[in-house]
């Protein structure tokens with residue numbers, strides 16, 4: 001029987017320092033595996049020497065393939081491109097900074113291969129958030145609480161993108177061609193039986209994280225808008241509650257005027273109410289705008305990524 005192929009997809013954005021280290025580590029692990037390797041490196045419009053390093057690795061090692069984007073399209077786009085180009089029966093997603101330990105790969109592959117479990121995906125989650133800024137962990141926790149309450153698709157707290165999937169699951173994900181990609185949700189959406197492996201957070205080996213607080217915040221909003229329409233319902237409910245309150249207040253004021261006459265008082269409280277109600281209105285308009293903007297972007301049907309160059313050995 002011919003050996004099966006494992007495609008590993010690595011999205012890289014300015015990873016000139018980490019990539020060589022990553023390659024060394026993954027090679028060590030691969031020598032012990034009984035599958036063929038296909039290492040797909042995706043250069044997400046890096047400004048440093050990442051692409052040069054990819055080319056060098058490719059020259060030395062036939063198993064390495066690379067795709068280079070015309071600009072930075074984001075990690076989601078990079079992962080999607082990799083999934084499209086992967087040819088293996090098994091496909092894995094990894095970061096270049098060694099925060100996803102390659103040493104887990106043999107175990108992950110064994111679990112996928114084990115017919116008694118019937119897993120189509122082995123994913124990882126980190127159970128600690130050590131040395132992450134506390135404020136970041138705090139908001140991350142809130143985000144997972146909120147989205148899991150609101151959405152039917154389950155998002156696992158601490159889940160990383162590091163996972164191994166069978167061809168079946170990859171093909172299912174490739175069917176989801178949306179422009180606003182929120183992979184953590186997409187993985188949940190397609191379903192399939194998933195085994196979660198847990199490990200402690202590991203610091204990146206070199207370089208810096210590309211996620212600023214603001215970028216993470218926008219990503220969180222993207223996740224909510226992509227996977228639940230509950231905020232729209234909440235907006236409508238808020239509107240109804242305010243109408244009800246206004247209605248009761250009107251009746252109370254009419255009764256008061258009839259019984260006690262009409263002294264001109266209550267000016268400050270009126271201003272407060274106007275502020276509050278217009279605030280709520282703007283907030284709800286904002287929510288609607290958020291959904292509308294995503295719809296707008298989807299209808300344009302722009303490509304998820306644009307390729308500048310690839311190695312010759314990549315599938316078209």
Ligand code: UDP
Pocket residue numbers: 010011012013014015044072073074075078094095096097099204208209210211
């Ligand atoms: N990455 C990418 N495009 C981007 C940002 C990040 O391809 O626009 C890659 C990055 O090179 C790394 C992975 O995504 O391999 C995870 O990024 P990072 O380590 O900065 O995120 P963190 O681990 O801090 O969440």
Ligand code: MG
Pocket residue numbers: 095097099204209
């Ligand atoms: Mg990282």
